[in-house]
Amino acid sequence: MVDFDFTDLVGDEAEFFAEYFNKKPMFRKSSLSGDPRELLSVKKLDELVHLEVIRPPYIKVNHNGTGVPEKGYTRSVVVQGVNVTDSVVPEKIYELFRAGATVTWSSLNQVVPEMREFSRVIAQKVACRTDTVAFMTPAGRKGYPPHHDPVELFIVQLEGTKAWKLWNPPAVRHGDNASYTLEELGEPAIEVTLEPGDVLYLPYNTPHAAAAEGQVSLHLSVMMRPRMWKDLIRLSVEEAFKDQEFNEYPHIGEHRGAAAGESFKDKLRALVARLDSLDADTELDRLADLGRHMEGSSHGTTFQTIAAADGFAQDVPLRRTGAAVEFGASENGRTQMRVNGHKIAVPEPVASTLAALGTGAWATAAEIFPGVSAERSTKTAQGLARLGVLELAGQPG
């Protein structure tokens, strides 16, 4: 898969977060350590444009600053008896590109596994939703006029060159879209022609303008959606609302009486007290974790885990998966368990082994069921792996 990591974008991580993150734009020459075409290339986009399943809004075409209507490059086809009204016609896309249009592939992290992994690497660090968008522009075409976007951006030049002008973000930022004239912006803070492997960082609302030069330009925009304090605090409040005391139903119409007002103030005080009692680091870790696992960055190995279970040897080391297991009552030598929505009953010794398998601990398939043959224990271990309770101790989580 991709060999690039966060330092390929920012260099020294601590320096990036101290000096640039959310403050000012940054340019890094030859920032990527490997061949940027391993991430995405013009060749790969020739392949993608022929994959019928990639259609609007994953692919869009822009000409002279406005979007080309989808009808201009799609047609109706029948797939497995179902009408698909917007299948892309590659020849039409090529025709528009020859005429000077920019082709954009949005949310490529939902389509191309390498892009998914790249998004995930970045989401791990910035703890917010991350999407990758590819822009391909023919030689010598103007891009968009100066504007700012509501998202943080890493721009990675993959092929060709593109001239960029960046200005420092305005003093007051609203997280919105806006356009500018060159006159009102004045001298840019950064003016540079990006070459393959170069990287730009734009805090949200950084005004920017770009234009392709003498050759086809392909660049990747990694878009990160900043989570403001209001977004984060809303999540903490939502968590506090899970308490039953906020489920009471007051009458607040004209017959409410004085007690309603007092109850209202009581609930507000209760909410503040609840929020005030949170341990800041624990709660921030929880919020960061939510940000790392948003749509567009998830991944899993469940098929591999289930398939691997079929071939377990008796001495294979196994560990508990991340799935929550509830242990219930024991009766007639069997213990009730609830895992991944399934209710199962396992022999008591098996439940004891599972309960004792803490973080970092492992047991061989033959040891999962103490007191029976290694063969029978291995069969039990296979069953538990198929249910998502156990996995190979060596596999990445």
Ligand SMILES: [Fe+2]
């Ligand atoms: Fe933009």
